[in-house]
Amino acid sequence: MAFVTVSVVLFLVDSDRQLYLGQLLRLDAPTLRDFLTSHLFHANGYHLSFNLVVIVVAGGVLEWRWGTLSFIVFYVLCALGAGAVGIVCAALIGSSLTACGASSVALGCLVAIGLLYPEHRLVRCLPPMKHLTWILTLAGATGLVLVGRGASAVAVEGAEQAGESVFLLGQLAGVPLALLFVRLGPVFATCKDRWRRRREDDRQKRVVEIRERVDELLDKITAEGSGSLTRDERAFLHRASKHFRKD
Numbered sequence: 001m002a003f004v005t006v007s008v009v010l011f012l013v014d015s016d017r018q019l020y021l022g023q024l025l026r027l028d029a030p031t032l033r034d035f036l037t038s039h040l041f042h043a044n045g046y047h048l049s050f051n052l053v054v055i056v057v058a059g060g061v062l063e064w065r066w067g068t069l070s071f072i073v074f075y076v077l078c079a080l081g082a083g084a085v086g087i088v089c090a091a092l093i094g095s096s097l098t099a100c101g102a103s104s105v106a107l108g109c110l111v112a113i114g115l116l117y118p119e120h121r122l123v124r125c126l127p128p129m130k131h132l133t134w135i136l137t138l139a140g141a142t143g144l145v146l147v148g149r150g151a152s153a154v155a156v157e158g159a160e161q162a163g164e165s166v167f168l169l170g171q172l173a174g175v176p177l178a179l180l181f182v183r184l185g186p187v188f189a190t191c192k193d194r195w196r197r198r199r200e201d202d203r204q205k206r207v208v209e210i211r212e213r214v215d216e217l218l219d220k221i222t223a224e225g226s227g228s229l230t231r232d233e234r235a236f237l238h239r240a241s242k243h244f245r246k247d
Helices: 002-013 018-022 032-040 045-066 068-093 103-116 129-146 161-172 174-224 231-246
Strands: none
Touching: 002 032, 002 045, 032 068, 045 068, 045 103, 068 103, 068 161, 068 174, 103 129, 103 161, 103 174, 161 174, 174 231
């Protein structure tokens, strides 16, 4: 949850909003710095509060299930993926808007919760998560439109209405990105397990080779004495002894 903490601190210390205005992601002329950091800045308290609550609650569950590293990958995928989608769409239809915030991550967390816990009910009177998730996602997407003309977009003077739809499309990209991440998760897990097994097999094979070489050298010492060993053979035995002491 380090990203959320940083966002809250930046919002509190940036009282005059100068830092916020300097970090907005211009969809028509993006810079690498703004692309990487704009998701940490929020347009107003409503925007920050929505993202904060959803990411802390839903994201906390996902981090507990996936682990911190996998959740960080998920967060970065949704945050930067949404920015990339907004930039591409802006280039296609000529938008001059700017964007910021982690609404795509919040919407992605809601979708992931619904996919992973479809039958779970937060409260008995509420619908199961497979339905509640999409209700909350729709409400969150609507909130982007209603709060500050989209809580995390700042329109430049004379921007077309089409430009606002580009921003919303970028933030809503968190939904398909979350679907992609959850669906491909088992595939990545299988690949990771195969990689770990291959590494373990290679390690075991290397251990067998070392043991066989050590046995050969010990037989040589028994037959000819330790003085028959070359400098390289002595160094090898020294390294092998250190290796087996660690194991």
